[in-house]
Amino acid sequence: MYSTDFTKRLLTYRLSLTHLKKVGLNDVYSHLLAGETSHSASLIRKDLSRLQVKGKRRGGYDIDTILQAINAYFGNKERDRIILAGMGNIGKAIIQNKDFEKHNIQIIASFDLNPAIQRKKFSIPVFPMEKCREIVVNYKIDVAILAVPAFSAQSVCDQLIQCGIRGILNFAPVNLKVPDNVYVSNVRLVDELQQVIYHTKQKRKHGEYS
C-alpha cells in the first residue's frame, strides 16, 4: 500500500490536469505540472512511473492517460456510497457541496439526534441514529463523515463502528479512539487556520514580504 502522501499528490495532479484539459491542453510536461502543483518535476515523473504511465516519444504525457490511471488507482468507476452523522452547520454545508457527486461520491443518508432536523426537507433523508445499522448493513456502507459536536464525537464514532463503519472522516476537534481495523482522517479547521496564521507571522518576521 502506498503512503498517504502519494495518494494526496495524485489528487493534486488530478485537480490540475482536469483544469489544464478544460483550458484546451491534451499533453503536459512534468515541469508544467510541477509549476501547477508545487511538487518537483522529478517527483512527478516518479509518481507517474509508479502509476505505470509512460511518457510520449517526443516528451510529455497524455493528460487523459494520466487521468485514467489516477481514477483507476482510486478504483472509483463505480459510485462510492457513504453516510453522514451530524446535521449541524458543517453537515449541512457538506450535503450541499456538489463536488462530492462530481467525484462519484454519494451521501445516501444522514443521521441526527434532533428530530426537528429530521422533519426538515433536505436533499438526502435524515434518520435517527437507531436506523444506522440497518442502512449500513443493507447498503454495505464502509465510510462515514462525522460532523457532530466535540462532546458527542467519541460516542457517535463508537456507534458508527458498531454498525459496521470502517472509515471515518472526522470534523470534530477530538482525537478519536478507534480499533486498529478502522481508518480515521481528521479535518481540523481550527488547526489548519492556526497553521496558516503561524506561518504567515513567521514569514513577516523573517522579512519575506515585498
Place this chain on the structure above:
Amino acid sequence: MYSTDFTKRLLTYRLSLTHLKKVGLNDVYSHLLAGETSHSASLIRKDLSRLQVKGKRRGGYDIDTILQAINAYFGNKERDRIILAGMGNIGKAIIQNKDFEKHNIQIIASFDLNPAIQRKKFSIPVFPMEKCREIVVNYKIDVAILAVPAFSAQSVCDQLIQCGIRGILNFAPVNLKVPDNVYVSNVRLVDELQQVIYHTKQKRKHGEYS
C-alpha cells in the same frame, strides 16, 4: 522555522492535553499522550524537548506547562483577526463555528459578491469585495479564509493578495497560484474523503477486518 508536521503535532497534543485536563489530570506521561494522539512516545519527548518543556523529577510532564509552551509557540496570547471571502454554505458554517473564538481567532468581516447575502443578518458584517482593502489595511489583517466557488477562486485570491493578505486557507478545489511571499494551505474535502474511501477499501482487501 520548524516543519509543518511539527506544528501539526503540537496542535494534536494540545487537543488531547486540553481533554485530559478536563477529565481531571494534572500530569501526563509521554506514553499516555502517545496512546491519545497516535504519535510515538519518543517523538513526543523529542517534540517537548524542542519546546524546552522539561519532564518532572519523578517522570511525566506537567500538563499546564506543556499547554503554555504550545500557546507561546503559536504566539496567540493576543487575538488573531482574520477575514473570510465567500458566504456560501462553507463560509456560513465557518462563521457559525465557535471553535475559532475559543482559540482566540476572530473573523472580523466577510466578503461576498451577492448583495442579498450582505443584507442578511449574520454575526459578522458582510461587505462587497471593494471594501476589502480598507478593512485589511485599517485592521492590519494578514490572513483570509477563501471559501468561494472554484470558478472565482483564483480571481478572488488575486484580489485578496492585492489588498495585502499574505496567508490563505483555501477551501476551493483549485491549485491557487500565488507569489512566493504568500502562504497557502488547502482544505480539500473531496480529496480527504477519497483518501478515507481508498484506505478503507485497501484495509478490506488486505483482510484487516475482524
